[in-house]
Amino acid sequence: MSESKHSESSEPAPVSEQQVREVEKHMKKYVLIGGVQAIMVLIAVTVAVNVSASLQVLATLLVTCVNGLVIALILMHLKEEKQTIWKFLIFTAIFFFILFFLTYLARTDVITQTLHNHH
Amino acid sequence: MATAATTHSPDHGHGHDDHHDLGFWQKYVFSQDHKVIGIQYGITGLAFLFLGFCLMMLMRWQLAHPGLPVPSFLGPMLQKVFPAIFANDQNGHPGMLTADGYNILGAMHGTIMVFFGVVPVAVAAFGNYVMPLQVGAPDMAFPKLNMASYWTFFVSCVIMLSSFFVAGGPAKSGWTSYPPLSVISDSGPNVHPFFNGQTIWLLGMVFNITGSLLGSINTIATCIQLRAPGMTWMRLPFFCWTQLVTAFLLLLAFPPLEAAGFMQLMDRAFGTSFFIPTGLMVGGHLTHWSGGGSPLLWQHLFWFLAHPEVYVLILPAIGIVGEVIANNTRKPLYGYKAMVGAIFVLGFLSFVVWAHHMYMTGMGAKVSSFFQTTTVMISIPSVILVTALLLSLWGGAIRFTVPMLFATTFLPMFGIGGLTGIPLAFNSTDLYLHDTYYVIGHFHYVVAPGTIFALFAGVYYWYPKACGRMMNDTLGKLHFWFSIVFINGIFFPMFIQGIAGVHRRWYDGGVSYEQIIKPVLHWNNFMSASAFLLGATQLIFIFNFFYSIFRGRKVPNDNPWDATTLEWDTPTPPGHGNFTKPITVYRGPYEYSVPGADKDFTPQSEPPKSDKPAAAPTPALAH
Amino acid sequence: MEIPHTVTPRPDTGLYNAKLAIWLFLASEVMLFGGLFSAYAFLRMGADDGYWPHGLLDVPVGTLNTILLIISSVCVVLAWASLKMRRWKQYQAFLGAAVVLGTVFLVIKLSYEWNDKFHHFGTFIKKDKWAEYDKYLGNDYLAKKGLAPRPEITGHLHEVEVEVAPENKAQLDALIQKRGLEISKSEEGGKTLSIKVKAPSDAEALRNEPGVKIEAFEMALDEIYTDPTNPKYDRPGFWKRHLSEQVATIHADDLDSWSAFVPKHSSFLAIYYAITGLHGLHILGGLVMFIYFLFFDRALYLRNPEHMANRIEVVGLYWHFVDLVWIFVFPVFYLL
Known part of the structure; x- marks a missing residue:
């Protein structure tokens, strides 16, 4: 553990020039990613408003998924994340999709279908 | 018996700790020490188990003697305190369980036993107390979070209990809270629009779930991050594996129910139609209501949690049984690696079997077939686990200590519970057996003489570590033998009744359907008598538990069972910070009776002799 | 004994404790929102034709909010980078900006978006009465074009016509007085009243009043219902619904249900409020943590700046996740 030896009032020791340059390079990347995301949101809006109704849902969700991946991989550093985290996130993703299986189950249910027919 | 280890003084552990000047409140009440929190969970959970059992005894009174008031002073007293549950009988005598009251007790018995009894003891108490010790950690990874989990849980307990005292009584729509019944119940002019049974139930569950989530994050982080040097994954005691998988189940299965809980709260409080x-x-x-929702949505989200929940109940129990069996057979667990693999498969599959609770909803043949297949598949890892534990007994020099009695009994009891589940996995047989006492018998064999017996094994096994004294052996054996007889007296006749078609929700025990079920009706008396005797038997345990704190035989050393795992390397009881010396692990968890060793157990922390290779044999290959 | 790996990563996993824990927490959050989103899909797929509204929400405002969250998300990661360079002032500036942006997001959400809905009014017409209201609904036209029908007439509620039993008249008068409402018309000796209401909640109060039966609503129509056969309304609009001058009378007996745009209005609004409400709570939680780290955690920075940077990294991961959820909430509710 690298506890700082400085007294309570003074600032922590500065980090090396090289590390500062490294971090600053990353900061530029983050700003760029923010811009990319904003543009992708606008693309999603444009797609949703203009694409024909049959493709609208698919196309908008596709753009959104790409946007979401950008956040997860770059802003949340998942790209460089450790194996342990990837492992349980993959399982989480699988269970997440299993959860969506129930939308299919809804369609096969006899009872709700009957109710809908009587509306 | 091998050479005794020395007894460390408990204060020694405190010497290493910065916070040894904690006052009473911080030390015993708002404690951040995983062991104190574990004990808090344990006591709260055991108290709830007893409360849940009492609710059941009242139900069993009604089933055996329909319409008769609860005897002696109890009936009038209960009616005074719980006017929503009891009423006067035909002759004006107070203390008769009402039909609504019967539903209330049923709903609260299920809720309390599952969410406030077994899970807190199996997962939170043993997980908190034992798991960090077994991995060689000084505490849980996040002590403050740990305290927060307990107090969140405690708030949920208070909320849930408070529902007994509101107008209209507590939730009465089953522990599954199926809508639309649960959405329309407890509403109307005579109950408070918000502080009514079902709404409080939902609120309590939301807190309970939040507490569980915080706890499971802590458990996983501890198990992954705080393992002592040398504690590789394949040297991890089996109990820790079960806790790890259980925590993942809680972490990923509970949130959908929390979401569903929010939605049902909105249905009740804001009039939505989810x-x-x-x-x-x-x-x-x-x-x-505006409509447009679906009762099935709740069932799906509920069982998405509640099926993994079954494995949350059973996995820690299997973990405890594994520890106790290895220790008392004086040999390694048979097929340790296969067992670890099996619990992972079990955990994964438990997420894809949930709709086997819903065959009767008319999901359609395709969906039913899918869930039937996965349900049958999940029996494979369960059988691997039980078989491995059974084979672990083979050729062992078994010591029938009290924990071992409970642990060995777990095997046939869990076996009966599991095997009677197979007819329920199949669509065609389930259609007949659904909602009969057969189902009740099946899952109670899994959780009552199964899980709860394993919990007793755990209490008797780790009690000396926590209290520095052994529990009384004679009383323990009495507790065991009476329990095993009476518990079977309750649950076995349920199979007989269930196959005969006795429905699980008959408030009068089936008297109104006497023509159909006459040949099995008399079992009600037998089962209820067994239940009351089982309740009386638990007084032996309660007495023993408290008596032994003060009068029990003092432990001869820090490792009274001659065990190998790390929790026995700590002082008795362990101080804040657990270990008095840096711990390094050199070998697998169950090195019992290693040929050539000078005693019949080799603790994980014992360094290898210099003339032997450092690598420890894997336990699976040791025999 | 100290708990190991609170700041420095454990060699074999490469993680410090809190990093692992926050990802575990986010995994459970994925399942929490997963439960809600799957409920969304379940309800939407189960909805009858025309009963799942499109274009109900204000897209430009939603887009603005989305972009605010994206910027705040970038600010948080920049704040973390500033700590890595040991620039406290810069860190404060970036995290402060994130707090401001998050607050603006919440204010827009609650005081504009939600509030606007609480004042909007909708009436679902019974299917067998659609023909009577076709000049507003345009369902003949929609059926010919093969489009989904419109079951609902929306707008702003002006007046409620009620019939009151004589014995409950005094009580009703007291209610009108208490809520400061105005009676515009009184017939049959006060048996039928037209009451000017200020908000749909007044109508709810009248519904719950014993002895009072609501007969009809007078409401200013949203533009779309004044010209329902105009092809420009064939696809749902994406901008704020414009109110027209035209007033329509709708009889309560012709309705399946009526309410303001509150959660109980429809499955769509129910799940909309559930998800955006829960998301808003997450924003609030994040803001509380930000404020703590901004103003009350400098001691830790001075003692152990790396630990502080870790904290911001962890809370940043949480904030990015909240942003990520919104990235999906936005199209799912506003656009599709």
Whole structure:
């Protein structure tokens, strides 16, 4: 553990020039990613408003998924994340999709279908 | 018996700790020490188990003696305290369980036993107390979070208990809270629009779930991050594996139920229609809901949690049984690696079997077939686990200590519970058995003489570590033998009744259907008598538990069972910070009776002799 | 004994404790929102034709909010980078900006978006009465074009016509007085009243009043219902619904249900409020943590700046996740 030896009032020791340059390079990347995301949101809006109704849902969700991946991989550093985290996130993703299986189950249910027919 | 280890003084552990000046409140009440929190969970959970059992005894009174008031002073007293549950009988005597009251007790028995009894003891108490010790950690990874989990849980307990005292009584729509019943119950002019049974139930569950989530994060982080040097994954005691998988189940299965809980809260408080279908009629009148929802949505989200929940109940129990069996057979667990693999498969599959609780909802043949297949598949890892534990007994020099009695009994009891589940996995047989006492018998064999017996094994096994004294052996054996007889007296006749068609929700025990079920009706008396005797038997345990704190035989050393795992390397009881010396692990968890060793157990922390290779044999290959 | 790996990563996993824990927490959050989103899909797929509204929400405002969250998300990661360079002032500036942006997001959400809905009014017409209201609904036209029908008439509620039993008249008068409402018309000796209401909640109060039966609503129509056969309304609009001058009378007996745009209005609004409400709570939680780290955690920075940077990294991961959820909430509710 690298506890700082400085007294309570003074600032922590500065980090090396090289590390500062490294971090600053990353900061530029983050700003760029923010811009990319904003543009992708606008693309999603444009797609949703203009694409024909049959493709609208698919196309908008596709753009959104790409946007979401950008956040997860770059802003949340998942790209460089450790194996342990990837492992349980993959399982989480699988269970997440299993959860969506129930939308299919809804369609096969006899009872709700009957109710809908009587509306 | 091998050479005794020395007894460390408990204060020694405190010497290493910065916070040894904690006052009473911080030390015993708002403690951040995983062991104190574990004990808090344990006591709260055991108290709830007893409360849940008492609710069941009242139900069993009604089933055996329909319409008769609860005897002696109890009936009038209960009616005074719980006017929503009891009423006067035909002759004006107070203390008769009402039909609504019966539903209340049923709903609360299930809720309390599962969410407030077994899970807190199996997962939170043993997980908190034992798991960090076994991995060689000084505490849980996040002590403050740990405290927060307990107090969140405690708030949920208070909320849930408070529902017994509101107008209309507590939740009465089953522990599954199926809508639309649960959405329309506890409403109307005589109950508070918000502080009523079902709404409080939902609120309590939301807190309970939040507490569980925080706890499971802590457990996983501890298990992954705080393992002592040398504690590789394959040297991890089996109990820790079960806790790890259990924590993942809680972490990923509970949130959908929390979401569903929010939605049902909105249905009740804001009049939304998440679970209310279009055109719902109640009492011949169209309801005012906008409709468009589906009761099935709740069932899916509920069972998405509640099936993994079954494995949350059973996995830690299997973990405890594994520890106790290895210790008392004086040999390694048979097939340790296969068992670890099996619990992972079990954990994964438990997420894809949930709709086997819903065969009767008319999901359609395709969906039913899918869930039937996965359900049958999940029996494979369960059988691997039980078989491995059974084979672990083979050729062992078994010491029938009290924990071992409970642990060995777990095997046939869990076996009966599991095997009677197979007819329920199949669609065609389930259609007949659904909602009969057969189902009750099946899952109670898994959780009552299964899980709860394993919990007793755990209490008797780790009690000396926590208290520095052994529990009384004679009383323990009495507790065991009476329990095993009476518990089978309750649950076995349920199979007989269930196959004969006795429905699980008959409030009068089936008297109104006497023509159909006459040959099995008399079992009600037998089962209820067994239940009361089982309740009385638990007084032996309660007495023993408290008596032994003060009068029990003092432990001869820090490792009274001659065990190998790390929790026995700590002082008795362990101080804040657990270990008095840096711990390094050199070998697998169950090095019992290693040929050539000078004693019949080799603790994980014992360094290898210099003339032997450092690598420890894997336990699976040791025999 | 100290708990190991609170700041420095454990060699074999490469993680410090809190990093692992926050990802575990986010995994459970994925399942929490997963439960809600799957409920969304379940309800939407189960909805009858025309009963799942499109274009109900204000897209430009939603887009603005989305972009605010994206910027705040970038600010948080920049704040973390500033700590890595040991620039406290810069860190404060970036995290402060994130707090401001998050607050603006919440204010827009609650005081504009939600509030606007609480004042909007909708009436679902019974299917067998659609023909009577076709000049507003345009369902003949929609059926010919093969489009989904419109079951609902929306707008702003002006007046409620009620019939009151004589014995409940006094009580009703007291209610009108208490809520400061105005009676515009009184017939049959006060048996039928037209009451000017200020908000749909007044109508709810009248519904719950014993002895009072609501007969009809007078409401100013949203533009779309004044010209329902105009092809420009064939696809749902994406901008704020414009109110027209035209007033329509709708009889309560012709309705399946009526309410303001509150959660109980429809499955769509129910799940909309559930998800955006829960998301808003997450924003609130994040803001509380930000404020703590901004103003009350400098001691830790001075003692152990790396630990502080870790904290911001962890809370940043949480904030990015909240942003990520919104990235999906936005199209799912506003656009599709």
